[in-house]
Structure formats: C-alpha cells, structure tokens
Amino acid sequence: MKKCISMLLVLMVAASLLMAGGAKETSITPKKGETVTIKLWTHDDLYRQFFQKRIDMMNANNKDFQIALDAQIMPNTITSLITASVAGEALPDLIGVEQGWFPTLMEDSNVDTFLVDLTDKIGDRYNDYVQGRWALYNYEGKIYGLESALTASVLYYQPAIFEKYGVAIPTTWEDYIEAGKKLAANGVKIGVMDNDSSGIFSMMFLQRGGQFFDQDGKLVLGEGKNREAAIKVLDMLRQALDANALQVVLGNEFWGSTIPTAFSTGKLAGMVAPDWYNASVLQPGVKSMAGSWRVAPMPVWKDGSGYRTSVWGGTGFAITQSSKIKDIVWDVLDDAYMSLDGQLDRYKTIGFYPTMYEALDSPAVTEEEHSFFGGQKIGAVFADVALETPPLWQSPARPFLLQAMVDNLPLFIEGKLSSGEFVDTVVKVTERDAKL
Amino acid sequence: MRTTMYKKTPYFFILPAYLVFLVFMFGPMVFSLVVSFFNWTGIKSPKFTGMENLKGIFTDSVFWLSVRNTLLYSAVSLFIVVPLSLLLALALDSPHLRGRLAVRAIYFAPIVTSTVAISQTFLMLFNTDFGLINRMLGIPIDWLGSRSLALVPVLVVVIWRWLGLTSIYFLAGLQGIDRELYDAARVDGAGTLQRFFSVTLPQLRPMTFFVSMIILIGSLQIFDEPQILTGGGPSNATRSVVQYLYLRGFTQFRFGYASAIGLVLFIAIASFSAVQMRLRKESDL
Numbered sequence: 145m146k147k148c149i150s151m152l153l154v155l156m157v158a159a160s161l162l163m164a165g166g167a168k169e170t171s172i173t174p175k176k177g178e179t180v181t182i183k184l185w186t187h188d189d190l191y192r193q194f195f196q197k198r199i200d201m202m203n204a205n206n207k208d209f210q211i212a213l214d215a216q217i218m219p220n221t222i223t224s225l226i227t228a229s230v231a232g233e234a235l236p237d238l239i240g241v242e243q244g245w246f247p248t249l250m251e252d253s254n255v256d257t258f259l260v261d262l263t264d265k266i267g268d269r270y271n272d273y274v275q276g277r278w279a280l281y282n283y284e285g286k287i288y289g290l291e292s293a294l295t296a297s298v299l300y301y302q303p304a305i306f307e308k309y310g311v312a313i314p315t316t317w318e319d320y321i322e323a324g325k326k327l328a329a330n331g332v333k334i335g336v337m338d339n340d341s342s343g344i345f346s347m348m349f350l351q352r353g354g355q356f357f358d359q360d361g362k363l364v365l366g367e368g369k370n371r372e373a374a375i376k377v378l379d380m381l382r383q384a385l386d387a388n389a390l391q392v393v394l395g396n397e398f399w400g401s402t403i404p405t406a407f408s409t410g411k412l413a414g415m416v417a418p419d420w421y422n423a424s425v426l427q428p429g430v431k432s433m434a435g436s437w438r439v440a441p442m443p444v445w446k447d448g449s450g451y452r453t454s455v456w457g458g459t460g461f462a463i464t465q466s467s468k469i470k471d472i473v474w475d476v477l478d479d480a481y482m483s484l485d486g487q488l489d490r491y492k493t494i495g496f497y498p499t500m501y502e503a504l505d506s507p508a509v510t511e512e513e514h515s516f517f518g519g520q521k522i523g524a525v526f527a528d529v530a531l532e533t534p535p536l537w538q539s540p541a542r543p544f545l546l547q548a549m550v551d552n553l554p555l556f557i558e559g560k561l562s563s564g565e566f567v568d569t570v571v572k573v574t575e576r577d578a579k580l
Numbered sequence: 581m582r583t584t585m586y587k588k589t590p591y592f593f594i595l596p597a598y599l600v601f602l603v604f605m606f607g608p609m610v611f612s613l614v615v616s617f618f619n620w621t622g623i624k625s626p627k628f629t630g631m632e633n634l635k636g637i638f639t640d641s642v643f644w645l646s647v648r649n650t651l652l653y654s655a656v657s658l659f660i661v662v663p664l665s666l667l668l669a670l671a672l673d674s675p676h677l678r679g680r681l682a683v684r685a686i687y688f689a690p691i692v693t694s695t696v697a698i699s700q701t702f703l704m705l706f707n708t709d710f711g712l713i714n715r716m717l718g719i720p721i722d723w724l725g726s727r728s729l730a731l732v733p734v735l736v737v738v739i740w741r742w743l744g745l746t747s748i749y750f751l752a753g754l755q756g757i758d759r760e761l762y763d764a765a766r767v768d769g770a771g772t773l774q775r776f777f778s779v780t781l782p783q784l785r786p787m788t789f790f791v792s793m794i795i796l797i798g799s800l801q802i803f804d805e806p807q808i809l810t811g812g813g814p815s816n817a818t819r820s821v822v823q824y825l826y827l828r829g830f831t832q833f834r835f836g837y838a839s840a841i842g843l844v845l846f847i848a849i850a851s852f853s854a855v856q857m858r859l860r861k862e863s864d865l
Contacts, residue, residue: 223830226622226623226833227622229623230622230623248833251621251833252621252623252624253624254621254623254624257623257624339725339813339814340811340813340814391709392725394703394724394725394810394811394813394814395811395813396699396703396724396808396809396810396811397703397707397724400700400703400704401700401703401704402703402707402709402710405709405710406709406710409710411709543831543832543833544832547827547831547832550813551642551813551815551816552815554725554727554813554814554815555815557725558726558727577832
C-alpha cells in the first residue's frame with residue numbers, strides 16, 4: 145500500500161515537472177528578424193532595470209534577432225519556482241536566487257532539476273572574480289549562479305555625531321565598544337543588532353574566520369575554531385548590549401522606518417552593513433541626509449584574527465533547465481555579469497559593487513565621488529577590502545540553522561543564554577530539525 | 581420518467597458546488613493526509629515514514645508553544661471580541677447615534693485594509709523608541725521585542741481587526757428582532773437591562789452561535805496578525821499553529837511534517853466545532 149501511495153506521489157510530481165518543462169529540453173535557435181522573449185523572475189526591480197538596459201544595448205547591436213524581457217517581480221522566487229513547477233505552470237528562463245534560498249534547492253539534489261550548471265561556461269574566468277562569491281551558488285563543486293554584488297561590509301556612519309561627542313571613528317571592535325559606551329552616555333547608539341535575522345552576528349562571525357558549514361555542507365559551527373569564533377563575537381556583542389550601545393531591532397522592523405527614523409533624529413550614529421544596504425535601504429530611507437554620511441572600513445579584531453571585511457546577502461542569477469533559449473539567456477548573463485563593461489554598468493545603474501577584480505580596481509569605481517557621502521570616493525574603501533571577502537559555504541541544512549538562530553538570538557539578547565549556550569543550542573536544534 | 585428527472589434535478593444544481601469542493605477542498609485534504617505519512621521536500625520521491633511526523637509533532641516544543649499561543653488568540657477572540665462586538669452593535673443600532681453609516685464604515689474599515697498598511701501602522705505605534713503608545717505612556721516598553729509582552733500588540737490588532745466585522749453580523753441580527761417583542765416587554769414593565777437579557781440576547785442566540793463559530797474557526801487558523809507584526813517571534817513567543825505549518829512547509833520545505841500539523845489542526849477545529857454544535861443543540865433542548 146505504502147509503495148502504491150509513494151508511486152502515486154512520484155507520478156504526480158513527475159507529471160507536474162514534465163508539464164512545467166522541468167525536464168531538460170533542447171535549445172531553439174531564433175530565425176532572422178524574430179523576437180525572443182526571456183522570462184525573468186526576480187525579487188528586486190533594480191535587476192529588471194539593469195537587464196532591460198543590457199538587452200536594449202544587445203538589441204541595438206544584433207541584426208539577426210531581437211530579445212524582449214518579460215520580468216515578474218515576486219518576493220520569493222524559489223518558492224514560486226518550486227510551486228509553479230509542481231503545479232505545472234510555466235517557469236522562467238532567468239531567475240534571481242537570493243542566496244539564502246539556494247540551500248532549498250540543494251536538498252535532495254534539486255539544483256540539477258531546476259538550474260543549469262554554469263561551471264563550464266565560466267571556465268578559466270573563475271579566477272577573475274572575488275572567490276568568496278562563488279561559494280554561495282556552489283553545489284558539489286558545480287556553480288549554478290552568478291552573484292550580483294560584492295556584498296562586502298563596511299561601516300556607514302554620520303561623522304557629525306562622532307565629532308559632536310569627541311569620539312574617534314573606531315577601527316577595531318574593541319574601540320567600537322568603547323566608542324559605543326561614550327555615545328550611549330549621550331543617548332546615541334553606535335550601531336544596530338537585529339533580533340532575528342542574525343545580520344551583525346553572522347557578519348562578525350564570518351569576518352573572524354568562522355564558518356557555519358564546511359565546503360561539503362557539513363555543519364561545523366560547533367567545532368573547534370568556529371565555535372571559538374562564534375563565542376568571541378557573541379561576547380563582544382554582549383559587551384555592546386550591556387553598555388546599551390546597540391539599537392536592537394526586530395527582524396520585521398529592520399526594513400521599515402525604525403532605523404531611518406533613528407538615523408535622522410540623531411539617535412543612531414551608523415551601522416555595519418554591506419554594499420547593497422547603501423543603494424537599497426540607506427539612501428532611499430534617509431534621502432534628506434545626503435552629504436552627512438561617510439564610509440569607513442568595517443572594524444577589525446585587535447588580535448589580528450580574520451578578515452578586514454565580511455559579507456551579508458547576495459543574489460545570484462541562474463538559467464533554468466526548462467528554458468528553451470538557454471544559449472541566448474547565457475549570452476545576456478555573460479554580457480551583464482561577466483564582462484568588464486557589464487560589471488561597471490551594473491555598478492553605475494543599480495549601485496552594486498562589482499565582483500570582478502578588474503572592475504573593482506577601475507577608476508570608474510574607485511575615483512567616483514559620491515554626493516550622498518560628502519564627495520567621498522567610497523569605491524576605494526570597497527576595492528581595498530575586496531580581496532578579503534570571506535566565503536559563506538552553503539548547505540541544505542542552512543534554513544534550519546537560520547531558524548535556530550532566529551529562535552535563540554532573542555534569548556541571547558535577553559541574557560537568558562550565554563554565548564556558549566547559544567552556539568550549542570543552535571547546533572543541537574539544527575541537527576535535530578535538519579536530521580543531520 | 582418525469583418523476584425521476586424531477587428527483588434528480590436538485591443534484592444537478594448542487595453539482596458545481598460539490599465539484600469545486602471535491603477538487604479544491606476535499607482533494608487537497610486527502611492529499612495532505614497522505615503526505616503527512618511521508619518525508620517530502622516537494623520535488624523528488626517522497627519517503628514513507630509512517631507515523632514519524634505525527635510522533636515528532638507531539639514532542640516538538642515549538643509546536644506546543646504555537647498551540648498555546650493559538651488557544652490564547654482564540655480565547656481572546658471568543659471572550660473579548662464577541663462581547664465587545666455585541667456592545668458595539670448595540671451602539672451602532674441606536675437610533676440616537678448620528679452619522680450611523682459613517683461610523684459603521686469606520687468600524688468595518690480594518691477588515692478591508694491592506695495587511696501591509698496595518699503592519700506598518702502598528703509597528704510604528706508599538707515602536708519602542710518612537711512609537712505613539714510609549715510616548716503616551718512615557719516609558720520605553722519593548723512591546724514587540726519582549727517575549728512576555730509581544731502577544732499584547734498582536735492581540736490588540738486581532739481585537740481591532742475583527743471587532744468591526746463581527747459587530748456588523750450582530751447588527752444584522754439586532755435588526756432582525758421583531759420590535760413587537762420589545763413593545764411587549766415594555767408593557768410588562770421591563771427596563772433596559774431586562775429587555776437586553778430577556779429579549780435581545782435570546783433572540784440573538786443563533787447569530788451569537790454563528791459569530792462564535794466563525795471567530796473560533798478563524799482564530800484557530802490565525803496567521804496574518806502575528807506574521808505582519810512579529811513574524812512569530814521573538815523566540816516563537818507569538819507563533820501560531822498555522823504560522824508554524826507555513827514555516828515548516830514553505831520555508832523549510834518539510835511538506836510531510838507541515839501536512840501532519842495541518843492534520844492535527846483539522847482534527848482540533850473539527851472537535852471544537854462539534855463540541856460547540858453539541859452545546860447549542862443541548863441549549864436549544
């Protein structure tokens with residue numbers, strides 16, 4: 145009986161996948177004068193704008209056929225991909241995969257079912273890009289997506305606040321705590337800690353050289369130097385919390401008006417965040433504060449451990465197995481994401497820092513003066529630390545790890561869990577829920 | 581022949597509704613029941629695990645926390661929203677109320693307001709540092725970040741959101757009461773309170789039962805309010821059963837486990853509804 149039911153479920157899923165074109169299909173070649181439509185799914189309209197611009201440029205130079213872009217903006221492309229596939233609906237050709245959702249496809253080796261292996265297409269050019277960024281879309285040594293941003297973390301800050309209270313811009317975490325204490329005495333927080341998406345904790349942990357998973361996707365947070373790094377970071381955060389130096393915000397509030405309000409009222413001096421935070425959140429949130437911001441490198445550890453920067457987030461673009469125009473989609477992706485011109489244009493159009501070394505060092509990036517940052521050449525700050533961008537290894541167990549952190553970080557913030565207890569609980573819950 | 585056709589005709593009329601029910605309700609229910617005995621991520625072959633998912637649920641502390649929270653939401657909905665909405669309906673039914681239509685529209689507005697707008701409004705109201713509520717109280721209370729307090733804002737939104745709709749139901753019930761009953765009560769010397777307890781409440785019994793049923797079933801499936809305000813946090817302090825089902829199913833892609841939660845929830849709702857119907861039947865007798 146159970147075999148019959150199992151078979152029935154398998155048949156239903158297989159039928160849905162075939163109906164949706166989940167199986168591999170051959171590419172079609174467009175006829176002269178024909179218009180080929182690329183279906184794009186992404187969670188952010190910025191990507192649509194950029195791809196549209198690149199496609200328009202390609203069309204202007206292509207006399208054989210034209211490309212049209214049919215973009216859909218949706219909150220979660222991977223959930224939509226899976227549900228549309230099971231429901232037998234049409235799938236996109238090109239899909240933006242927010243890095244946090246890539247592990248969902250790693251489970252049961254579903255990556256190959258949905259996405260095209262780009263390893264051979266990337267070829268030797270692999271070494272021309274920031275190495276840590278490949279790890280996000282790596283599964284069993286194959287690469288399935290091209291990353292959209294460097295996502296290197298820096299310190300965004302308001303110099304006027306630091307000057308007003310005679311506090312130097314911190315260059316180490318130890319200085320950061322001391323500066324935080326001085327600002328807190330004046331009712332100002334030095335930075336932000338989210339109580340559930342674990343942004344600052346993860347950034348500091350990766351910066352100190354920690355990894356949640358190893359290259360093979362095995363949970364290693366509880367082991368040796370990773371556990372030590374996590375505890376060291378949490379102890380540092382505990383000091384900051386005890387000094388009332390951090391603005392603790394809810395995960396739901398992180399993207400809302402709380403932080404911009406705190407910035408504009410002078411209650412919050414700055415925050416450690418990646419490059420995309422500037423274009424997607426900071427500038428749209430506090431437009432009126434243009435000119436009063438600056439960027440400094442992320443504080444480092446006084447004992448010299450780890451890297452000079454960290455990473456948070458990212459979105460990779462991938463080609464779906466169901467696409468009948470894989471070669472054309474690759475041409476678009478190659479032009480937009482792998483060419484020097486595309487990388488510089490992406491930076492210029494949507495403000496995400498290049499992942500290509502040559503582009504990062506380009507004067508178009510390093511010499512550009514940003515009016516929002518008082519004319520500061522902030523590209524030079526990112527270029528300076530780009531080589532030290534740590535990898536973040538993925539695992540099918542990552543959604544369970546993230547949930548375990550979401551559930552337990554508030555307990556740590558409240559002081560109900562010590563640093564060690566937090567790490568041990570997160571490891572235990574992840575192992576249990578992911579059935580490792 | 582004509583008699584047979586005559587007998588069959590009603591079935592043709594109700595057939596579309598039953599077909600829709602079979603395809604969109606019964607079918608998925610059976611599918612979900614079957615899936616609850618498997619470990620399935622939605623794409624590759626499901627693996628039969630028997631009762632493992634159900635056993636897992638009963639030892640899952642987060643599930644039980646979500647059950648506790650859901651029961652609390654239901655209790656507040658039943659014992660606060662229902663009486664309050666009846667009082668509100670009485671006020672809205674008053675002939676002395678000026679601008680009745682406008683006032684009714686205002687109370688009904690929350691139910692047709694976008695959840696995003698509600699979310700942003702209440703997040704701002706309950707904000708620790710800049711929120712209006714803390715400004716009025718003069719104390720920086722961490723409403724949404726504290727495990728012991730986070731339920732309060734969620735319950736406030738539940739009450740605010742459902743009060744208008746349920747009061748409209750009661751209003752319809754009040755307007756259906758025969759005015760002669762009130763006249764007769766007045767002639768018998770009944771005062772306002774006596775008329776309320778002897779005429780209004782007994783006459784509203786079917787509507788009260790209906791409202792209680794939909795409130796109970798709705799609150800056992802509560803999702804929007806905790807999701808938009810706290811996302812179920814902090815540390816699952818506000819997570820409802822359906823939120824937990826969503827987390828397991830659509831964030832972690834454990835469809836078997838999520839289906840098992842759905843099965844338990846279905847049994848709970850069916851049991852509560854059966855008890856409620858039984859109580860009503862007994863009270864009618």
